[in-house]
Amino acid sequence: MINISENRFYNGKTSPLFNKDIAQQARQFHSKIAGYAPTPLISLPQLAKQLDVKAILVKDESHRFGLNAFKVLGGSYALGRVLANHLSVDISAIDLKTVSSKLDKPMVFTTATAGNHGTGVAWAAREMGQKAVVYMPKGAAQANVDRIKALGAECIVTDVNYDDTVRFASRTADENGWMLIQDTAWDGYEQIPTWISQGYMTMADEALEQAAAMPQGVPTHVMLQAGVGAMAGGVLGYLCDKLGPDNFKTIISEPAAADCIYRSGTSKNGDITCVSGDLNSIMGGLACGEPNPVTWPILRDCSDLFASVSDNVSATGMRILGNPLKDDTAIISGESGAINMGLLYLLATQAAEIHSIATSVDLNQDSVVMIFSTEGNTNPERYRKIVWEGMLAVDGPA
Structure with missing residues (x-):
């Protein structure tokens, strides 16, 4: 036990x-x-x-x-920092409700999640007028899938475990030019x-x-x-x-x-x-x-x-x-x-x-x-x- x-x-x-x-x-x-x-x-x-x-x-x-x-705290702050860097401004200048007006087009954020992190990313993307694509591992609870979709994000359940889903989300982000917002790190992906x-x-x-x-x-x-x-x-x-x-x-x-x-x-x-x-x-x-x-x-x-x-x-x-x-x-x-x-x-x-x-x-x-x-x-x-x-x-x- x-x-x-x-x-x-x-x-x-x-x-x-x-x-x-x-x-x-x-x-x-x-x-x-x-x-x-x-x-x-x-x-x-x-x-x-x-x-x-x-x-x-x-x-x-x-x-x-x-x-x-609690997970929205991490996802929202990371999205804010990404957008601040993209716009070459300090994080203190980022306002969730107005930041989309400063962009030519919405950014696409993607992540792998067991549920709560993806919910936070989806919510923050919606609040900032951006798009989100969320991947979940096999066996993901339907309640979590539904919650993420209700926030306007695309949610896809894979047939592999969490860590392999992270790798899949990373590859997909690279292929599509999306921004990966992941709560774990590896060599070259730490910031x-x-x-x-x-x-x-x-x-x-x-x-x-x-x-x-x-x-x-x-x-x-x-x-x-x-x-x-x-x-x-x-x-x-x-x-x-x-x-x-x-x-x-x-x-x-x-x-x-x-x-x-x-x-x-x-x-x-x-x-x-x-x-x-x-x-x-x-x-x-x-x-x-x-x-x-x-x-x-x-x-x-x-x-x-x-x-x-x-x-x-x-x-x-x-x-x-x-x-x-x-x-x-x-x-x-x-x-x-x-x-x-x-x-x-x-x-x-x-x-x-x-x-x-x-x-x-x-x-x-x-x-x-x-x-x-x-x-x-x-x-x-x-x-x-x-x-x-x-x-x-x-x-x-x-």
Whole structure:
């Protein structure tokens, strides 16, 4: 159910790509978008008491621009930076509602996605008067396909896994002269993935500002989920620059079917290690087998624990958040959003060997734990099966 390991490569080295100054630039860009507002940071005091920690703070990204997920932060910022470069202006001069009037014709943006990233790119392209073509891996949920199409984008489901779909989208972009907006990187394609991860720092900047204004204070522990590691790396880089890497502990989690960050972090030399195959997991947004080389260094250098978990861990987190203890706030969290709530619950309640790992990172009565619920019920039918019908029980099959 859980494989968890201490990071022996930790050195506390921060990243010049992900810091508080760039986070402020990204947040200023997002704040100019109609409908922008910080998403809630919700305290769960009764659950904290139950799990014997000081506080649990959950950033609820189901409220982000009405899109039910955080990913639009990265896609919109990257599109803004691309258009700013194309027009030879500063990013501060880009206005989503007027930028199309400065172009001779719309640009075509394309991407590969498990769902939320493609939704964000499609939304940002529509808001900027541009076009989007989105590719999804085999097994993509029809709800995600429909959501992307409803935003005016073309959406095509391939017959290969996520990482091969990324390669297909890249080739298609080259052949057609389109602009690829991908949240992972490779040799020769680093700038746009960097901008995407920098866009995610808006979420972290909001969360830290909100936490500082709450009686519990800033986090002592941060739990971040990883697919390719784009969000985890951007958020961790910002927090290390803002708080100092030695002033909080970080746990990075992934689905066991696609645990490329865990395998990289537990490899002999800390080298990027990929996972192949179908990558089947209910956590579709995290079902990625190849780490992002732009963000891997900060994850390697500043994470404290790497965890690989089965799907029923996330399902448990969904049920906990959606059915809270009395006086706590209910949070609708989807499969990729709830992984760390499930993991925290098991760290606090399960077998001694798991609990000892929690002790190794000082997870105790003085801990303020911050979790990012990165999506709501983006797949409503499966959400009901998990939360209503008990699909993937914690003591059931993975």
